[in-house]
Amino acid sequence: MSTALVKITRTETYRTVSDALWQNNPISKQVLGICSSLAVTVQMNTAIVMALALTAVVACSNLIISLMRKMIPRNIRIIVEVAVIATLVIIADEVLKAFMYNISKQLSVFVGLIITNCIVMGRAETFAMSNPPLKSFVDGMANGIGYGSILVGVSFFRELLGSGKILGFPVVPQALYDMGYMDMGLMLLAPGAFIVIGLFVWLEHAILNR
């Protein structure tokens, strides 16, 4: 059993995943990447759909760019990366509009803004250009889940504290409201997101430095 575990932890794939998810996943870095998506963290369901769209785009763009990495002329590689990412983002947007109409109405322009997400571009440039397809795909997937988890984490607190709901279902018992508890409107506004992230970073530091 333990030897099997050691074998798994020694594989390349495992290391790629754990790097992206844990070792190399400081919130401060990820937030730079998801900044454009913070506006959809008011509710959990939009945040989850956004995280999925983001993961799909990073994973696919990594895969495609890695497959082409030996053919791409060096001098136009950035523009090639942008073209691939933009194409994938538009496809994701169109698919959402066709099959998840209600959510896509709420996400509005923010799906399109994945294009300018520094980290999608960053993974393509630094990882996919120099690694084989499968590994790049896994790396993209893990990175997508990495930022997705922060997005969903922020939305969890904003929705819970801001509207007393999780995924749209009320979780704060009526008895509490009767006793005078009130939802925190601040959480639903933009400042709420900034403050939640600031506190997240504090928590992360506290855990890592212990």
Added chain:
Amino acid sequence: MSDGVKTILFATGLCLVCSLLLTMAATGLKAFQRENALVDRQKNILQAVGAVESGRSYPADAIKALYQSSIQCISIDDEGQVLSAKAAPKKVLPLYLYRADGQVKAYIIPVDSRGLWGRIYGYLALDTDGSTITGFSVYQHSETPGLGGEIENQWFQRNFVGKQIIDAEGNFVSIKIAKGAVEDAVRQDLKPNYVDGISGATMTGKFLSQGLEDILQTYEPVSVHFRNQGMLKLPENALVCQPPS
């Protein structure tokens, strides 16, 4: 082959592949997207008259069938006259009629109002007495979820049911959104003209009140007609309205 030629060939190839993929995705999915938008509008119109409940999901076919059988969309001019298909359209306004049991029960006005963050689109349904609101629905807005975004929720929209757009003397006063609960915030004699506001979304309420007033003012000739003479006279071949894009 020189590097320059190779680069250009690669770029051209990439552009071709990308454009092909995009066109395929866009045209292939267009039918679904149109259908979604159409069903969403129809559902909202039905929701405004209370024929379907908000917040529940219905199969698309059921919505379409119900819409077909109970809603008629006609065109009127700005004096409240129903246009026939032959009439030269000047300024055309769409108006929806809701029928149940063979009778017109309500008329529905499309709402297009300013909000705090963007435009608010929806429908307002009025009873055939020309003054009582029978429902309100919103299909598109960009207000903050949980604050101004509550306008799309049932509790807010239900407040409109039974409210009046005229005062006790019969003058047009529109419907307004109160700052807070109507019970505390509004004078006794004005209560029929106000609905409960959303806490934390005073601005959304203000803009929406203004938008509703403007749109009701535009359709006032129709409402006056309903108030004084009852149902509009429909010409033989009424001009079918152009659904807003």
Added chain:
Amino acid sequence: MENLISIFVDSVFVGNILLAYFLGMCSFLAVSKNLQTSLGLGIAVVFVLTITTPVNWLIYRYLLAPGALAWAGLPDVDLSFLKLILFIAIIAGIVQMVEMVIDRYSQALYNALGVFLPLITVNCAVLGVSLFMVERSYTFAETVVYGVGSGIGWLLAIVSMATIKIKLRYADVPEGLQGFGINMITTGLMAMAFMLFSGITL
């Protein structure tokens, strides 16, 4: 006119592209360390937004929107799905052109703004403003005002942040919160202050 003024005030304060929509955070956090550079980058953003937003409006209106190609005899064509890719290409192209023009005609301006221009292509605020102007179906005049207003709003935010950071050096911040954490919370407080302008009526 009233409408234009209210769009302007809204885009500078209440609907501030950075503080209300979180766009352009990357460069905001990276550059706001120094007052001089943030001022430079802010002005460059205003400059680029003032040019790209109206250009993108024209492109969208006459090439991409459903029915926009009617002048070319193709009233049924709807190319709006291409707006993302075209907007980003236009922004990159214009930034490059502006850089070359400034370099050629005004060395002083180039020295002040030049280094920031390439950074702006990846600033999501610039793309975001173009997408919002389509989403809200602004007219041409409204688009121009919205573009300028958003730029000024961004400038205001980054310059205020830079000045706050200077004061923060003397503050006793809890250890785990130093650096990124306190920056986020400060931004949050700033966002709150900007929201107070939502009471303004015109």
